Amino acid sequence: MAPPTSGHVRGALATATTAFVALVGGWIWAAMQQPDGYDAVRESISALAASETPHRWIMTAALVVTGVAHVGSALLLPGLRRAGRAVLTAAGVATVLVALVPLPSRAEGSAVHTVVAALSFVLLAAWPWFGADERATPLLRPAVARPASIVLLLLVASLPLGVGSGLPFGAHERVVAGLLAAWPLATAAVAWWAMGHRIGDRRVRRVVTVALLTVACAAGGVAATRLAPATAETTHYSAQVQLSMDPRDSTRLVARTLFGDIDVGFTGLAPGIEATPQVKASIADLLSRPQITVSSLQPGPLELNAAIVRAARDVGIRFALGALAVAALWVLLRAIVRRRRPGAWAWAGATTAWVVACGATGLGMWQTYQPERQHEFTSTGVLGTVQRNQSLLSDVEARTAQVSPYLRNLIALSSALQDKYSPTELAQPTALRVLLVSDLHAGNQYALMRTIVEEEDIDLVVDTGDLVNFGTVAEGNASGMFAGIASVPVPYVFVRGNHDATSATDRAVLDRMAAIPNVVLLQPDDETYTVVEAGGIRIAGFNDPRWFGDDGKRSKDKQQPAKRAFVSAFEEQDPLDLLVSHEPWAVQDVPRADVAVNGHMHTPDLEGNRIQAGTFTGGGPLTHFVGSEDGEELIGQPSAFDVLSFGETCRLTSVTRYRFRNVIEGRPAYDDVSLVNGSRIDTVTEDGRTCEKPEPGAGVLDALTLTEVPAKPPAAE
Template identity: 40%
Template structure:
């Protein structure tokens, strides 16, 4: 007798489906299970290193090290201190787990300092000492991480077996084994391939150097100032210097062929005594200013502030392109004519449509003016800048590509070719996008972009300070092979109140900014300064 199909009073017979389940659903479920188990294992390893961090030390310093849970610190060695943070950024093929190392000075060293028996120079770790301590610590950290992964997966297995008399074992064992291998192998491979000197991208110190330089001039001798500071700061400076020497690549720290101070948007403020001090202390080859020297387009502003005399007193070439605040109308060249009277000033576009190449210590620099003017309205600024860039490209057709291409605004630079970097100001905010360097404002945007903090209470550090855009500048170094060596970025504050402090110092490896220069070139001070009018070479 044939059985009737299932039926219900409402719908009648229900047909049975003999079609097999879709195989991809099972595979997808298996893959998701493995990924979830791998993530659980990774979290277990990370939590283990945080609950029981490892300890590593040199002769003078001790550090507790753990895997950081923050996704924002991927491929970063982060060293927080009470005086600021030290971050070393790496750029590997795989994003590596972030590492946090909490530094402290050994108690016996601090005791010696209180007795005046140790000089700061004696605290500098010996060659390889920091690296050996870190490698030893990372090995131990890796073992603890792996142990945490295995314990976590063992706990997962235990939970799976709970309450089961005869559980299936083949598929769970394969899934847990694969997940464990992923949780261990992927982070380990990422860490091993990322945390190498060749992958070093940037060194950043926040507040640390600013604390030492409080109540002193910028860029005075760090060690000399540190002798007057607390023993703890002295120790941190010695460690910071050792980390830079150990992990900043040799080509980045080598003797440069040329060093350029990049500034912009002075807006009528005579901070040139500070610039002169930077030029001397940092052995600057030349200053590159991308415009907005004054506020209202009148050269008299610079005269009243003593800017032109101060520029001449710098004693190094001063390369300049006009900004949108440096004229009263499009064809107004009064500020340019006044700057042209200063012996060390080099105008890259001395008059409308005529361009100059400056070769300084072998580094080729070109650029073009911003032909906007003060209080200009009703114009598509981006389109206008693109037209200016196209005009520059036509006028320099067939000319060798520059190492530095300068203009005030960023909008037209993107469509121009250059051998190395482009630099611009105008935005009052430092930024870096591949080979495009956008400078902040050296003067914080000048008086017209600030408001003054009132006296709120006696001894208030910010009372009387001008608050607005942050102060910022860059130092761009070229090697003796004419390749970009490094970009060092500074932001600072409390300049007007006479207590300048650094907020941030970042050293960026040159190979992260631009490709190496063509082979066979040399750069250095023996090549001197040369200016050449640019003449286009029509395409054949």
């Protein structure tokens, strides 16, 4: 191997710096350009380059530049073995391919994109192992490079594991991606140093080192508050509090709510504070009381002050720990590179940087965030417009009734187009038409539902759960949900969602639903399932075992006992035409079910024989509104519902999917209507079986045949 040259190392340092700056700068800049609603903590880097993402060119270009720069580093790094050059080159090419095969949208996945992205991560973690050489510069020696490669590979492996454990994927991925991009830069920088390059004398270098380490400690402290936000709580509210890494948020306190943002500006020098307020379930009891006032919902001065003190303390602790971790990491890496124990200067420099970062940040925040230093107060979204339109949220049901004519026209147009252009096999006589809804979240839009039932000739409504937000009957009463369900003129089939109970044993919402004449509970209690037969179509399902307030982790695992119990109870029953539960993991791979439906994700989806319903109310009144870029336009999550048609052969013949928005605001906007051939979903054929449209009886449930199936212990695994 030829000895490394100065020209090589300078070029490698330039390309490695370019790769790191392009990647990190790209995702920061691209995120800044996104409309409200993008969450960098939870959404992936790839989402910024997705085909339907605004300003996607920024992240796409950043990925291309990063990949090309990695190839340059592979060619120029001094002392790197050929195998290491090949692996790093392949990593660069894979990074470019990540940009060339983007995700369809922020909400949709792509198997090809996932494979390419995973490959690029693995290659970026593996190249130090293959490039290690005893004769190379310090970070390329086997004693350093191979342990580093193992650590990087473990970090890459932690990404899919983190998804299952509930870690915020966006922040997790950015930490891993940043470290993968930083290692070639660190390798080139150490090589540059080892080859005798210097900046100034020792005193200047130490001052610069401490200054840079101080900045790094401050960044680490801010990052720690974002990875583990502090929580401030009052009786009826809680808020996650974290520091902002966006320089534009400096000296600003921003409370981001789904109704808009409150932005308070201060005079001083300090990182910005972000707070995400949330309503506690206890407020549902207050809302159900007559003559409720705003003042009765407000926390008192002492309560608010105590919450602020606790939040400030917790944020400070997280900041200090994050800064300390960065300082300790610097000492450790310095010792590894120099191959000796840290000296007094290393400890003194790290301690100084940590103390200055914590002290300067704490002092700046204490001086800045004082009431007398406030100079600006603005609000956006609903919070900014409610003063001009006090009646906007006064009556959700009345608002939806106003837009029913719009929906009637939309359905009529859709039906006419389907009659003209749908495939012949979809035109067979219909035995049953099912309206599939989910995730109403206390949004009383039953005026719309009645219109849909009438215009689409619906025989049956299937609701996959999350009727309310906080799992209480009081919330359902306050929002008129139960009266709205009773007004629907067809049977209403229901399974409980994870927001429809306050504990694993809470049955209050189920009991209240059971008292409504047109409601059928598919799992009325832990000991019984109900099979609904309508026109010969067999429907059954089971409740979500989760509840509002559980830890929100390992959702997939929590569904398995309920799924096994259901499968065990139905193993000797006739196959089902329609299986219903709330979460996607509950209905996946359930045997003897032709079609499965679920909700929970607030996004319509189709996967094999599984139909995922969107949210009928755009997430409900409490989650419906976000502010647009100019803070004036109200934009809701898309509302969605599906109409399932079963033919006389008892098979699903078609699924019609509707999406629209801005219903509550009174300005409905059409998104799309799509028609899906049911044979793509229901692939099971049963020769000789026929179904026919149910004849209405005197009572709303008279057209149904209801059969109880007792639960039994699940089969052994």
